[in-house]
Amino acid sequence: MDKTLLLEQMISALEATHQGAVEAALRAYNTATNDENVAENQYDTLALEASYLAHGQAQRVAECEADILAFKKIDIANDTEKKIVTLGCLIQLIDEDDNNKYVFFAPSAGGLKVRFDEKDIIVITPTSPLGEALIGRELHDDVNVHIGNQIINYEIALIS
DSSP, rough: OHHHHHHHHHHHHHHHHHHHHHHHHHHHHHHHOOOGOOOSSOOOOOHHHHHHHHHHHHHHHHHHHHHHHHHHHHTTTTTTOOOOOTTEEEEEEETTTTOOEEEEEEESSOOOEEEEEEEEEEEEOTTSHHHHHTTTTTTOEEEEETTTTEEEEEEEEOOO
């Protein structure tokens, strides 16, 4: 699997998310600054609520920009099959029912899902339960992930 193309596809997905966040921030800003939303009395809070929303949307834009920058810094040059899970790794996991799961270990944007090479690949971060269980693990290790009251067992089938 060509990780360079995978990384490019992930960055494109992040850029699309960023563009949506920019548009939402602009709409929220326009709502907050619209003359029609000026408070008519002390109980009219539409403009105040819109300003809170605009601030939150602006923070989301900054988070998206940080995610894109973090992904652009991932170095996968001369990357071959690895022995230990580190940032930038693509990992194939097999559960107890022989189901395959592909995850990309990244510094941010956990939960991002892309379809690549006819496989669903989910981004995980070191702070996620699965990321905490995987970091520093080796090929063919068994990994137990605690999610709520459940324990899910995986075998690391591939690290690239």
